């Protein structure tokens with residue numbers, strides 16, 4: 039057990055000033071020389087040895103101030119290098135030589151070579167797979183990097199910072215030297231070498247500095263990098279205007295690689311991306327892909343200030359950079375697109391991923407206090423809940439207060455490695471607000487539940503709102519304290535307009551934001567002339583669950599008239615969810631399914647409402663999925679009952695609005711050339727949401743088949759193929775479209791991922807057989823994380839009826855895959871495994887079968903630390 043505790047944090051005994059690295063790149067043997075200038079920290083124990091971390095390393099040389107170190111002065115194994123009897127004071131230089139094999143690195147951490155490209159991934163602890171070092175975020179140093187490689191196979195040699203020297207070595211090899219003037223932690227180190235092409239542009243910063251922008255991609259893909267470049271320039275401008283942040287190097291580079299464990303990495307001046315988050319054109323990328331590319335390019339760029347210029351003291355502070363950067367990314371997306379539509383997507387994501395994490399065996403606070411494997415803490419809690427926490431600070435302080443606090447943070451901590459306390463202190467010092475109570479959001483796991491009761495007194499013209507909060511227990515902590523929650527509330531009058539109270543008493547409030555701080559509080563709204571419909575958690579101002587037994591009349595008023603579109607969508611969605619849950623209960627109990635004509639009317643009216651933007655109408659028309667229904671039911675889940683119930687409700691809605699839906703599939707057709715902008719994407723979204731229902735009403739694949747044939751972009755093509763594959767599985771039309779897609783995109787692995795996922799998520803127990811067969815498809819590659827996520831990940835996490843087959847064969851198949859995959863890539867495997875984290879919520883028979891397979895995995899004594907950590911927590 040190698041558990042790391044926050045309470046054990048200690049600064050290092052030695053301070054590193056600079057590190058010079060020399061890489062001599064070879065496919066199976068790369069040598070790494072590092073020359074580290076350092077000195078003992080003033081006040082540190084003069085007898086303390088120097089202890090560097092390594093991971094699977096072979097040492098081939100060690101010298102101190104140029105003299106080889108005698109074996110009695112040091113100990114070394116694959117994971118630690120300890121040197122004793124170092125000079126008590128003054129600087130010294132340590133030279134370390136290691137040998138690594140980049141081609142054998144299937145973990146994709148450290149330096150690895152895939153598809154002919156050398157690239158690195160050092161966050162969180164990958165640098166120690168390159169050389170022995172203080173591989174921790176609070177050790178900041180200036181890096182100079184020399185790369186030597188074969189000229190023909192590696193014409194391109196990149197690292198962080200600015201290029202300072204290039205030389206032909208005359209023996210078929212060449213070298214490039216890069217220098218990064220900004221001190222950085224090792225996790226931000228990067229190197230790329232290979233044969234790639236690029237697109238180039240430039241950006242002039244607000245102070246007039248010229249920055250070269252380059253995006254490197256595989257040969258033949260340059261035309262698909264334009265949208266990423268455009269997104270980058272918009273992000274650079276936005277960060278200057280919104281937060282006063284200017285880029286600091288002369289060059290900013292992005293490299294797209296095809297084998298990458300996560301989405302992207304913010305290495306200083308040299309971001310490395312999963313190519314699926316860079317490459318886009320209308321024929322191969324969907325609107326969702328475009329939006330994701332825009333968001334992630336911006337996210338990694340924003341890290342230059344929130345993460346790189348100011349970094350984390352230790353990995354417990356991960357949300358300091360990730361939560362804040364996600365918040366900045368969300369704000370950017372909201373400014374580039376439709377704010378409420380972007381926010382609804384964030385809410386859907388949070389509910390689908392973070393809430394279950396917070397309510398299950400893997401729950402942890404935004405700032406955890408211990409970890410076994412840090413890679414397992416790149417979670418939706420640290421990222422998305424962390425972002426919501428920063429958003430709540432902005433809500434409590436107002437936009438100006440938030441900006442002042444952040445300005446102070448940049449001013450005070452530039453060049454530092456800091457804590458979440460340091461971050462919060464800046465907001466307190468800049469605005470005078472006391473955030474002591476609020477800070478609990480970082481330390482307490484679990485999703486708070488707010489129960490609401492309203493009472494209107496016509497005589498006193500008063501509305502009383504009693505709000506009580508509880509947070510359910512989580513594995514780390516049973517008793518929870520009340521949180522400081524900013525809750526945005528709207529009062530909607532009988533005519534649909536907002537009612538403005540003359541006063542609000544009973545607790546702190548700022549405009550329409552109530553500040554909850556106690557277990558229970560009653561707020562009194564004065565001067566309310568008629569009974570309002572109360573809209574709670576407008577704009578999803580707090581990441582909480584609301585329990586409010588509201589009259590149907592009030593909810594329909596909100597669903598039809600609320601000006602806050604996030605709350606309006608939420609109410610429409612909740613009404614649909616209620617009907618769907620009830621239908622699932624009916625199926626489970628063997629009763630005929632009761633549907634609700636009022637829901638159909640509401641959805642049809644919303645879909646037809648031209649005063650609303652198409653993207654919003656599409657959101658309203660997209661019924662909660664089977665997984666959403668399962669989460670709402672929460673326990674004793676029967677996926678087959680949910681599937682049947684949802685189909686029955688869809689049919690009823692489809693029939694009620696058949697004409698409108700058919701009409702919308704035509705009305706929203708693309709006029710003219712494809713454009714990825716949010717408005718055009720919204721029209722496509724509405725058209726495709728309507729297609730699902732129109733096809734269900736017609737009970738025929740004809741319309742979807744025609745849509746597939748006539749599609750002139752990937753969004754429409756994929757949407758049509760999904761309708762065929764999922765709603766008309768086994769039909770000739772479905773099989774034809776799937777075969778056509780496979781043929782058409784034979785040389786496009788990223789597009790084939792969409793095909794793999796479509797097939798992996800076809801409902802029903804036959805899908806397991808197809809998934810097993812697809813693993814033999816020549817386009818499938820078990821070593822590529824994108825392929826694995828597209829096929830195995832989609833099957834396990836997004837196919838409730840297929841994965842949860844009553845006979846447990848889905849679980850057995852998955853467990854077999856996990857056990858083999860763990861040997862190859864532990865980071866990826868542990869993340870895949872989390873697909874089963876909510877198994878306890880299944881009905882008893884499936885629950886037992888799922889447990890059996892998780893226990894089978896846990897019984898292996900040679901699991902990676904990553905997987906061991908996840909399965910043990912799931913079984914606790």
Ligand code: HT7
Pocket residue numbers: 159161162299300301302303304337338341360413416865
């Ligand atoms: N900061 C980056 C995290 C990341 C990562 C972590 C563990 C293993 C592989 C990884 N690749 C990238 C991405 C980000 O949040 O910006």
Ligand code: ZN
Pocket residue numbers: 337341359360363
């Ligand atoms: Zn990030």
